[in-house]
Amino acid sequence: MHQQLVVEKISSILEATDDSYDVKLTSMLDGAKRIFIAGAGRSKLVGNFFAMRLVHAGYDVNVVGEIVTPSIKSGDLLIIISGSGETEQLIAFTKSAKKVGANIVLISAKAESTIGDMADGVFQIGRADQYAKVFGMPMGTVFELSTLLFLESTVSHIIHEKGIPEEIMRERHANLE
Numbered sequence: 115m116h117q118q119l120v121v122e123k124i125s126s127i128l129e130a131t132d133d134s135y136d137v138k139l140t141s142m143l144d145g146a147k148r149i150f151i152a153g154a155g156r157s158k159l160v161g162n163f164f165a166m167r168l169v170h171a172g173y174d175v176n177v178v179g180e181i182v183t184p185s186i187k188s189g190d191l192l193i194i195i196s197g198s199g200e201t202e203q204l205i206a207f208t209k210s211a212k213k214v215g216a217n218i219v220l221i222s223a224k225a226e227s228t229i230g231d232m233a234d235g236v237f238q239i240g241r242a243d244q245y246a247k248v249f250g251m252p253m254g255t256v257f258e259l260s261t262l263l264f265l266e267s268t269v270s271h272i273i274h275e276k277g278i279p280e281e282i283m284r285e286r287h288a289n290l291e
Contacts, residue, residue: 120259123248127240127260128267135237135264136271142219142235143173143272146191150216152178152207153195156258161195163262167269170283171276178207188215196220197245197257199227208232221265223257239264 143149149168153161161177168175176183178192186192192211196204199222208218208229220233223245230236239260248256273283 119248123256124259124263127244127256128263130240130244131238131260131264136268138235139219139237139268140272140275142191142217143168146217147187147189148174148176148184148191150176150178150183150186150190150192150211151195152192152204154201154203156254157195157197157261160258160262160265161193164193164195164265164269167266168272170286171269171272171278172282172286186211186214186216190216191219192216193219193221194229194233195222195261196227196229197223197254199224199229201229205229221261237264 149165151161151165152158158177158179165175165177190211192207194204194208199220205228209232211218212232217235218229218233219235219237220227220229221237221239222230223239224230224242225236225238239257245256272278
């Protein structure tokens, strides 16, 4: 019962998400010198999944908050993953990145937000009205799982469009685990 509930809810969110987002996001990724990914809580974990796959696909990617993350600069792309677009720490990151001339993408449940107003691109996952409380999927689960699947689908688009073989991706995978 609960598995079906989760699958149906996430499917409805993804069906309501703009089909052109994967192409638009890929274009922004390809146009960036480097990519920085930020989120808070479980959204940060979703960002970590995406960062890893982008590295496998050959992009220069950094996760904000890691001790070895370099400074962001003009020509770089900051991807913020935030259900609300209102997380204070992420607003601060967005302002700092904007100040140095980096491009900003917000992936969110709400297109209209403080971060959305500063972003160069906003990718709204589903519709805002789809995020009412869902029994069995508490505290952001719907957004996080939908975003994870959206980003995995974007990676699928990238590797298909660029013809990146799994063997090449495997060579780029961490070997000090």
